[in-house]
Every structure is written in structure tokens, then in C-alpha cells.
Amino acid sequence: xxxxxxxxxxxxxxxxxxxxxxxxxxxxxxxxxxxxxxxxxxxxxxxxxxxxxxxxxxxxxxxxxxxxxxxxxxxxxxxxxxxxxxxxxxxxxxxxxxxxxxxxxxxxxxxxxxxxxxxxxxxxxxxxxxxxxxxxxxxxxxxxxxxxxxxxxxxxxxxxxxxxxxxxxxxxxxxxxxxxxxxxxxxxxxxxxxxxxxxxxxxxxxxxxxxxxxxxxxxxxxxxxxxxxxxxxxxxxxxxxxxxxxxxxxxxxxxxxxxxxxxxxxxxxxxxxxxxxxxxxxxxxx
Amino acid sequence: xxxxxxxxxxxxxxxxxxxxxxxxxxxxxxxxxxxxxxxxxxxxxxxxxxxxxxxxxxxxxxxxxxxxxxxxxxxxxxxxxxxxxxxxxxxxxxxxxxxxxxxxxxxxxxxxxxxxxxxxxxxxxxxxxxxxxxxxxxxxxxxxxxxxxxxxxxxxxxxxxxxxxxxxxxxxxxxxxxxxxxxxxxxxxxxxxxxxxxxxxxxxxxxxxxxxxxxxxxxxxxxxxxxxxxxxxxxxxxxxxxxxxxxxxxxxxxxxxxxxxxxxxxxxxxxxxxxxxxxxxxxxxxxxxxxxxxxxxxxxx
Ligand SMILES: Nc1ncnc2c1ncn2[C@@H]1O[C@H](COP(=O)(O)OP(=O)(O)OP(=O)(O)O)[C@@H](O)[C@H]1O
Ligand SMILES: Nc1ncnc2c1ncn2[C@@H]1O[C@H](COP(=O)(O)OP(=O)(O)OP(=O)(O)O)[C@@H](O)[C@H]1O
Ligand SMILES: [Mg+2]
Ligand SMILES: [Mg+2]
Numbered sequence: 001x002x003x004x005x006x007x008x009x010x011x012x013x014x015x016x017x018x019x020x021x022x023x024x025x026x027x028x029x030x031x032x033x034x035x036x037x038x039x040x041x042x043x044x045x046x047x048x049x050x051x052x053x054x055x056x057x058x059x060x061x062x063x064x065x066x067x068x069x070x071x072x073x074x075x076x077x078x079x080x081x082x083x084x085x086x087x088x089x090x091x092x093x094x095x096x097x098x099x100x101x102x103x104x105x106x107x108x109x110x111x112x113x114x115x116x117x118x119x120x121x122x123x124x125x126x127x128x129x130x131x132x133x134x135x136x137x138x139x140x141x142x143x144x145x146x147x148x149x150x151x152x153x154x155x156x157x158x159x160x161x162x163x164x165x166x167x168x169x170x171x172x173x174x175x176x177x178x179x180x181x182x183x184x185x186x187x188x189x190x191x192x193x194x195x196x197x198x199x200x201x202x203x204x205x206x207x208x209x210x211x212x213x214x215x216x217x218x219x220x221x222x223x224x225x226x227x228x229x230x231x232x233x234x235x236x237x238x239x240x241x242x243x244x245x246x247x248x249x250x251x252x253x254x255x256x257x258x259x260x261x262x263x264x265x266x267x268x269x270x271x272x273x274x275x276x277x278x279x280x281x282x283x284x285x286x
Numbered sequence: 287x288x289x290x291x292x293x294x295x296x297x298x299x300x301x302x303x304x305x306x307x308x309x310x311x312x313x314x315x316x317x318x319x320x321x322x323x324x325x326x327x328x329x330x331x332x333x334x335x336x337x338x339x340x341x342x343x344x345x346x347x348x349x350x351x352x353x354x355x356x357x358x359x360x361x362x363x364x365x366x367x368x369x370x371x372x373x374x375x376x377x378x379x380x381x382x383x384x385x386x387x388x389x390x391x392x393x394x395x396x397x398x399x400x401x402x403x404x405x406x407x408x409x410x411x412x413x414x415x416x417x418x419x420x421x422x423x424x425x426x427x428x429x430x431x432x433x434x435x436x437x438x439x440x441x442x443x444x445x446x447x448x449x450x451x452x453x454x455x456x457x458x459x460x461x462x463x464x465x466x467x468x469x470x471x472x473x474x475x476x477x478x479x480x481x482x483x484x485x486x487x488x489x490x491x492x493x494x495x496x497x498x499x500x501x502x503x504x505x506x507x508x509x510x511x512x513x514x515x516x517x518x519x520x521x522x523x524x525x526x527x528x529x530x531x532x533x534x535x536x537x538x539x540x541x542x543x544x545x546x547x548x549x550x551x552x553x554x555x556x557x558x559x560x561x562x563x564x565x566x567x568x569x570x571x572x573x574x575x576x577x578x579x580x581x582x583x584x585x586x587x
Contacts, residue, residue, distance in 0.1 A: 038457070039457070040457055040460075041427055041428075041429030041430060041455065041456055041457055041460055042426075042427045042429065042430055046427060046428065057424075094428045094455065095376070095377075095378070095428060096376075097376055097378060137545075137546045138546075139329070139545060139546045139547055139548035139549075140548040140550065140551065143303075143304075143548075143550075147303070151298070151300060151303070151306075152329075153328060153329040153333060154328075154333060154375040154376065154450075154451065155328030155329060155484075156328060156329050159328075176428075177428065177454075177455060180451075180454040180455060180484070181328065181375070181451060181454060181484070182328050182484060183325070183326065183327050183328050183484045183525065184484065184486065184525060184528040184529050184530070184539065185327065185524055185525060185528045185540075185541060185542040186327060186328045186546065187484075187528070187530075187539075188528050188530075188538065188539040188540060188541040188542075189541045191530075191538055191539070192538055192541065195538060210429075210455070210456065210457040210458060210461075211458075211485075211530070212458060212532035213529060213530030213531055213532045213539075214530055215532065216530060216531060216532045216533055216534050216535065216536065216537075217530040217536065217537060217538050217539060218536075218538065236534055236536060237534040237535075237536075238534075239534075240532055240533070240534030241533075241534045250459060251457060251458050251459060252532065254458045254459030254462055255458050255487065255532060
């Protein structure tokens, strides 16, 4: 399982208005791997993602190193950073309203990106856009192409934002809570899509999520943040089963339903339930 | 003080687009001191139903009454006068970006004629530092902003609180804590709480009853413990079966087979039939218009 590291964050510090919100973050993303990032609300997960894209709030100061190959994104000239952003590195924002322009149809937002970064023609861009909308499970993708963001539900907007981030086949995807607005069955589809892109195309993903179930389903490595620092990093199984840091342990203990068996999952009438082993993957449809 | 939603139909119309029947005949009640969890597939009409209950989306058919009076269409401004408060799915929709959050919470306190509590007290209750009152909404992290939106809604002491994914950005321990706080405040004050969430474990923790929605209709309602232990509608079963487990095993949860349906063009018969593993002939022909489980396998005898 040796995979090439594509993005290396080291000693990243960010301060806003004299307050240090990141205090030396180290994180590394590798080709074809999902790196899960959990942590307390306000611990700096979003700021870490924004720093990679050069999108920190006004007045923020960043030091340290964010290496994409041999380039340091923290010192890259704005024009080159612009090319990286949305091209090689894409981000799904925590708040889908930030990813989407309210006055443009989602089709336009999808295709403009592609034409700008990939140089494809209008028809090809449209075909690709409709295909992507279908992949993120938007019903009636062809018709949805012409709709405005406010004509979608919250979870659909989140999925459109994912489609836009994937439009230019990035090498690195930073996904900040990309499935919080999704029900668990649609979430399963999106997780399968992301996993497939890693396995087949070598996408490197930083997945910010507070949902440890999601983490367990898709992450290869897991890091946990607290108060501007990464307090624990390791392989998924290790961090979720034998957490070293007390905060990680407290998160696992807080899960409201860690005790009894999961709810009835067999698609048979109530009495004829044939409980499949909870660990076996069910309903493979990928 | 009951919120009573009967045979509600809500349509979204926009020029040049097909009519979207986002809520297609849904009935639901929330009694004083009761917590009802509303769950369902993304895009099935939960937010539309919630907004209609606040008078923010016009009702096409059916009725919504609160405390025996019909809920009248309202502008955002006058929402507070109805006794119903809503925490919106997008926290920016609950908060004015240009005003300090302390001032916005103070508005709520004035509505409730509460002179004892201060905005800082409310921030503290939802687990934020008192001095955050001086900040603007954009100066918060995602989870902090959600807590502010909850504090603002609670300040007005509503007799009915509707939370649309109010805590989706909080970590597991904070979710349990804030959800329980919302429940306690509502129940102690004798107010109802309609709690929309994709997080089924949180719904299980705080809801007395669960309502499951699919493509504009409520397909199953029941006692939380009962639905959890013995889900009867095939959609409810699929939903509960797709909860990913934090066991560190790397197992991807099951997807529902088939395409997510389009409310502008719903399937005939039972709306779930094209994706149902137990589909029968009758399901293709006739819609099961009964409760508490709207499924031909569970027709009341
Ligand atoms: N524009 C801003 N000005 C000043 N402080 C800010 C600003 N945006 C965020 N912060 C602060 O920076 C810290 C880190 O925020 P960040 O958004 O990275 O947290 P997070 O880990 O993503 O949390 P959440 O899980 O709630 O989204 C928080 O304490 C937050 O209050
Ligand atoms: N203003 C609008 N114009 C047209 N269609 C709309 C509008 N608002 C919502 N819709 C459509 O109505 C349906 C229901 O949307 P709603 O926001 O109620 O779903 P939801 O259950 O809250 O979903 P989510 O869990 O993703 O937030 C969706 O198909 C959506 O695309
Ligand atoms: Mg964040
Ligand atoms: Mg919604």
C-alpha cells in the first residue's frame, strides 16, 4: 500500500485578528487515499482547507508549508494559485451556499469551470455536466441542468457543489462535511462515488466529517483536531478502535447508539427477518 | 397548542419549468410537549413542509392549523408573532449577516418580553463563549453558527419550535448535547418540537415519535422505539439499514437501488414501488393512502 503523497501540509499556522486559530497543523494526502479529518467544532478543520486553496478570510496570516508536488501553495503567486484552484485542487465548502452562485443556473456553473480549465467545447461540457449530476444522484439530471440553486433542496445543493468540484477532474479534493445534508441512502451513493474516484483515478481526498460512521466507511487514514492542532493521526482501524487521545475516545463514547444492535435491516416482512452479519457489505450496487 | 397538518399539498411553480409537487398529501400532528422527528430522503419535501408550517410557503391544498387557527402566510419579519420559530437548514437564512449576533438574539428576547435573560446567557446555554455576542455571523465556524441560530430561536420562547437540520455541523458529543437541550427546553415549556434530521441516531435520542417521508408523503409514523426496533415500511428499513457504523471496518453502507425519483414526475401507484425489494402487483396500480404505514404489506385490517 505504498502510495505517492500529493499534498503535504506542515507546521501550518494561521492567525486572524491576533488570535491563532491553527497552531502548527501537519497533514499529508496521498494518491488514491481518503484522509478523514474529525474534530471539535471550531477546532480549525475548515480553516485548514481554506488555507490550501488560499481562501482564508480577510486579514488572516498563514505560515508554514503547503506542498503540492514541488510548489508551496502558501507562496505561490495569485495567478498560479488561481490555476491550481478548481483545477488540480478543488473544494466542496461546508456551506453549499458558498460553492454556488445564486444567480446562475447550475449547468452554467458546471460547464464554465470545465471550459475554463479543460478547454472543452460547449456540447461536450454539457454532456459531462449532465453525467456528473446523475452521478451525484440528482433526479432528472437533464432538466436539472437549467435550474437555479434555490430550486433545489438543501441536500441537492450540496450534491451539485460536489459535482462542480469534480468537474475538472482534480487530483486533490478537499470535501468539508460533504454529506451532512444528505440522508443515509443518498449519502451511501456519494461515498461510493468518492471511493470509486480514489480507487480508479487516484484522487486524493481530505474528507472533513464529524460523522464517525462515515469516517469508518470510507477513510483510509484518520486525523483528529482540537484547538488548532492535530492531536491524533493513524490508520482508520487503529484510531476508531484503539483511540490514543482522550478527545477521540470521548467522541466515540458520545455516540448515542453505540450500545444495541443496529435497527432491522433485512428487506423481508417483520417476522421473517434474516439478520445478515452486520459487518458484511450489503446491497452492492457500485 | 397542537400543530395539525392535514392532507397538505405544496407545489413549487417557476416559469418554464414543470410544477414540482414537493409535498403531495402529507398529514402530521405535533402536540404540546411532544418531539416529532421527521426523516426522509434528500429532496423528499421536509423543508417545504416545515416552511409551509411557518407560513413561509403557500399551501396548495389541505390545511395547517396551530392552536386551532389556520397558519397564515407570513413575511419573515412577522414570523415571531405566531409563536412558531424555525431554525433553518442554512444557518445564514436564520441570521442577518450584517448585524451582531447578540443584537439578533436580543430581538428574540424582546418578543418573549424576557428582561431577565441576556444574549450572552443564551449563547452560554448552547455552549458558546459569552463574548461571542459581539461577533457577526461570518466570524463563526459552521457548527458555531448553527448554535447561534438555535440560541436566536430559543430566545423568543416559541410555543412550537421547528428545527430543520439544526445541528448537522456539530460533532457527535455536541450533537447529543444540543439536541437534548432543544428537547428539554421545548418539553419543559410545554412547546412542541418538530425536528428534521438526517442523523437517525440523534432522532432516536430525542424524538417521541418518528415520521418517515418519501417523495412528498409520510410513509410511516410511529413511536420512536417501535419504529427503530421494528421498521415496517420497506423504505424505512432501507433507511435504517444504511446508517454507517463507526466500527473502523471500512464497510460502505448499502445504497437504495434505482434512481432517486423526481417530484415533478412521480411514479404511479405506490411512489416507492420502482425501488422496493418487495413490490407486488397492487403496488404498481394503486397508491396506499392509509396510515400509519402506507404500504400494501401493512394495510390495516
Ligand atoms: N472570519 C473569521 N474571523 C475570526 N475568527 C474566525 C473566522 N472564521 C472562523 N473563525 C474562528 O476560527 C476557528 C476555527 O474555525 P473553523 O471554521 O476552521 O472550525 P471548524 O473546525 O471547521 O469547525 P466546525 O466543525 O464547527 O465547522 C473558530 O474558533 C472560529 O470561531
Ligand atoms: N423554490 C423551488 N422551486 C422549485 N423546486 C423547488 C424549490 N424548492 C424546493 N424545490 C424542490 O422541491 C423538492 C423538495 O425540496 P425540499 O427542500 O422540501 O426537500 P428536503 O426534504 O428538505 O431535502 P433535503 O433533505 O435535501 O434538504 C425538491 O425536489 C426540490 O428540488
Ligand atoms: Mg467547519
Ligand atoms: Mg431540506
